[in-house]
Amino acid sequence: MGNKNRNSWLAIIAIALGAFSISLAEFLPVGLLNEISRRFDVSEGTAGITVTSTSILAAIAGPILTLAIGRLDRRVAVLGLSLLLIVSNVLSMITTHFFVLVIARTILGISVGGFWAVAMTAQAKLVQHEKIARATSIVLGGFGIGTVISVPLASYMAAHFDLRIVFAVVCILAIAVFIIQIILLPRIPMEQGVRGKDFLGLLKIKKVITVFVIAILTVSGQFAAYTYITPFFQKVTGIDSNLLSAILLFYGIVSFISNFAAGFIAGRSLKGLLVGTAVIFLISLLGISLFGDNVVISVIAFIIWAIAWGMAPLGLQLLVYSTAGTAIEAMSPVYVGVYQLSVSLGALIGGLVVDTTNVTGAMWLGALSFALVLILLTVTSTINNRSIVSQTE
Numbered sequence: 001m002g003n004k005n006r007n008s009w010l011a012i013i014a015i016a017l018g019a020f021s022i023s024l025a026e027f028l029p030v031g032l033l034n035e036i037s038r039r040f041d042v043s044e045g046t047a048g049i050t051v052t053s054t055s056i057l058a059a060i061a062g063p064i065l066t067l068a069i070g071r072l073d074r075r076v077a078v079l080g081l082s083l084l085l086i087v088s089n090v091l092s093m094i095t096t097h098f099f100v101l102v103i104a105r106t107i108l109g110i111s112v113g114g115f116w117a118v119a120m121t122a123q124a125k126l127v128q129h130e131k132i133a134r135a136t137s138i139v140l141g142g143f144g145i146g147t148v149i150s151v152p153l154a155s156y157m158a159a160h161f162d163l164r165i166v167f168a169v170v171c172i173l174a175i176a177v178f179i180i181q182i183i184l185l186p187r188i189p190m191e192q193g194v195r196g197k198d199f200l201g202l203l204k205i206k207k208v209i210t211v212f213v214i215a216i217l218t219v220s221g222q223f224a225a226y227t228y229i230t231p232f233f234q235k236v237t238g239i240d241s242n243l244l245s246a247i248l249l250f251y252g253i254v255s256f257i258s259n260f261a262a263g264f265i266a267g268r269s270l271k272g273l274l275v276g277t278a279v280i281f282l283i284s285l286l287g288i289s290l291f292g293d294n295v296v297i298s299v300i301a302f303i304i305w306a307i308a309w310g311m312a313p314l315g316l317q318l319l320v321y322s323t324a325g326t327a328i329e330a331m332s333p334v335y336v337g338v339y340q341l342s343v344s345l346g347a348l349i350g351g352l353v354v355d356t357t358n359v360t361g362a363m364w365l366g367a368l369s370f371a372l373v374l375i376l377l378t379v380t381s382t383i384n385n386r387s388i389v390s391q392t393e
């Protein structure tokens with residue numbers, strides 16, 4: 001029994017490593033926009049397509065693959081999606097054409113959407129019911145680490161190495177994770193798959209729609225601004241590449257730490273966590289928008305922004321869990337789709353604003369989105385204000 005329990009947690013770690021490598025690959029272009037723009041001779045707004053193409057395909061792939069794979073062994077599904085991640089990085093590494101890079105990023109989108117559609121149900125099958133929350137936190141931790149280090153890592157490497165080297169490093173990581181998953185993942189059979197009517201049933205539940213609207217505004221607001229933070233700091237604030245890499249890394253560290261603080265806050269009030277996160281987002285983005293040419297104020301506001309982004313994913317995920325109930329297997333892939341579509345929507349609209357006005361416009365767009373989140377959270381009664389610890393432990 002002891003060995004079985006240990007092997008189960010090793011399998012959880014293998015899935016968390018998959019979450020890490022996929023999130024790292026997905027958000028890498030945010031720190032590479034200037035380099036992609038220069039190398040492929042496209043505008044920074046156009047370079048943002050490398051973010052939007054991934055998230056659009058991820059949004060579509062999540063629910064579709066959930067239906068398509070049915071009761072397929074989740075080990076096979078996870079390994080297949082990890083192979084797609086490798087293929088995507090190989091293409092990104094060798095291409096000299098922007099169109100091929102976008103194709104590679106759409107392949108990554110299939111991997112991202114499919115992975116999150118199966119990962120949460122797969123990890124739940126590996127441990128006892130009372131351990132699901134802990135397993136979920138480990139998998140989300142892998143995602144969080146990948147998310148927070150992707151931009152500073154990309155920014156640093158772009159300043160010191162060729163773009164191909166950046167994608168080569170991520171490719172090597174993806175291959176290593178694939179090998180670890182082959183070794184550690186056991187068979188994960190499913191008794192039944194999700195049906196189309198399960199998805200349609202979610203649309204009839206008012207509180208589910210409210211949750212999705214909150215998620216859309218939060219995630220799109222984040223990426224409308226964050227996707228263009230590198231050119232903002234370089235062009236508006238006047239920060240050089242080396243200092244910017246350090247600031248982005250510190251942003252990632254602060255975000256990672258604030259994720260743990262979010263757990264304590266959520267244990268007392270989920271709505272308090274979500275409202276507090278929206279307020280911090282709004283204050284920080286207003287500060288950057290209004291004082292972008294002031295290095296000290298901009299950097300301080302950016303670090304405050306890091307606190308909000310560290311708390312947001314956990315808050316949204318717990319909101320989904322507390323709302324879904326027994327419909328979690330249907331709601332999870334839909335939430336994946338909503339999340340990824342919101343990444344794409346934010347980056348796309350942010351890019352349009354950057355191309356039609358200036359890069360500061362993307363910061364104002366993010367601030368507007370979180371003002372709407374705050375209004376919605378204030379007026380809605382959908383979110384339970386009591387502690388959710390009992391629902392997740």
